[in-house]
Amino acid sequence: MNTVIEVRDLTRRFGDFVAVDRVSFHVEKGEIFGYLGANGAGKSTTIRMLCGLLAPTEGVAMVAGHDIRDDARKVRAAIGYMSQKFSLYLDLPVRANLEFYAGAYEIESPRKRVQEILELLDLEVHRDQITGALPGGTRQRLGLGCALLHRPEIVFLDEPTAGVDPASRRDFWRLIRSLSREGTTVFVTTHYMDEAEYCQRIGLMVDGRLAALDTPRALKRDLVPGRMFRVSNVDERASRAVLSGMSGVVDVQPFGTRLHVRVRPGGPEAPDLGKQLSQAGLSGAEIEEIEPTLEDVFLAVVDPTKGSAAA
Ligand SMILES: Nc1ncnc2c1ncn2[C@@H]1O[C@H](COP(=O)(O)OP(=O)(O)O)[C@@H](O)[C@H]1O
Ligand SMILES: [Mg+2]
CATH class of the missing domain: 3.30.70.100 (Alpha-Beta Plaits)
Structure with a gap:
């Protein structure tokens, strides 16, 4: 096993409020790791710390071999991040957005790489379309493309399919699985429980705490x-x-x-x-x-009186 994310007692407070509370887990290379939880559970805060964008209050995390506290810059170079409010230039064509990010990342042979990304993400037919006019699913694929330009070994995707229609969500997950097959580690948050079935392992966040962590199958077996x-x-x-x-x-x-x-x-x-x-x-x-579905798992975890303790 090749651990690429290792998190121990990671904690983030905002004033007195504990947004992420002593969270520990690890993620292996090439894994699709799903981070699930209701709004406000602490998913984005965790991601921002792991991407070297927000300092933890306590705890340690190593991402792609770098300490998020001491080597945040190296972390950022090794990872791709698609934030929840990923910003694209809506008035520019698809290709121009990719070229912009290729420039920002100082990628070698940017033209060639942009072309590769257009092909990889099925964006070739959209290359000259204005980004703002794209359907939601296509726009999200472009966001993913921007996050992949510099060939990161890990991508963090924060609710990449929120508000996207079911067919486009399935396409998006097909891409995520093919990335993982090729060795890219995918850390993804979602509140769509059906999508979580595609993840190899799932961490379930409840009020800042990691309430459960396992494969979908084991979670169903143990928690329902x-x-x-x-x-x-x-x-x-x-x-x-x-x-x-x-x-x-x-x-x-x-x-x-x-x-x-x-x-x-x-x-x-x-x-x-x-x-x-x-x-x-x-x-x-x-x-x-x-x-049982993962929805059932989630309900059992959120209300433990109905979970294994009561059985
Ligand atoms: N900069 C901040 N200042 C104060 N509170 C914050 C800040 N960022 C997030 N929070 C709070 O931390 C909690 C977790 O937020 P977040 O990580 O965005 O949750 P999620 O992504 O799971 O919806 C929420 O209650 C949110 O309001
Ligand atoms: Mg969030």
Whole structure:
């Protein structure tokens, strides 16, 4: 294993407020590391420290072999950063934006590199279009292109797909996976739980703390114990009330018009749930067992009374 990010007890306070609270983890070369959490959880603050842009209050972090405190400049040269409010010149064509960043990074053979990036990110057909007129997904690809110009070994992407349509998000993740296959380490934040499935490991931030860290599969196994059932074809609010009060049911969450019902190990089976509903006058429910999603993991972590401790 080749550790490229190593973080120990990283802490950042703003006055009395602790935005990042003794966070520790490491990331291996080529890994796609997802950093998840609600708004205000401390994701961007962590990234800004790891990119050498914000000094930690306490703790240490090594990024690409450099200490973020002592060698912030070397860190910045080794990494690419696409911030949450990544700025592109909206009135310039795509190619001009890349050329601008190529100049800023003092890249050798900038023309050649810009051409490579246009091809790598499927931006060739957009090269002469005005950046401000691009659809959101294309604009985000251009942002990623700018962050990759100087061939960084690690890229930090802060909510790169926020507000982008689902098809473009899938395209973007295809690019992220191909970068990782070629050895670039990707540190990415998102609040789309479905996207987090693409990450090899996930760190879950809750109120500045790293509440959980593992592969998506292990998180589901460890943090969503028992079994999950999906209940559909029945009034959602009424069934929720009925099932929430049932013995052995740990949690009931609405997902659209359906419910996800989590039961304790050894708890009720699908027919038991159905019976409970029909006794309450709610007949015709369709109930099937499902795998937990990362959304379920997140809910279990955010409210630990419904997590493993309660099972
Ligand atoms: N410069 C700052 N001064 C004061 N508070 C800040 C500053 N930057 C971030 N915060 C606060 O720290 C918390 C974490 O913010 P942030 O890291 O941006 O969260 P996230 O990216 O997970 O949404 C928030 O409550 C935010 O208001
Ligand atoms: Mg943020």
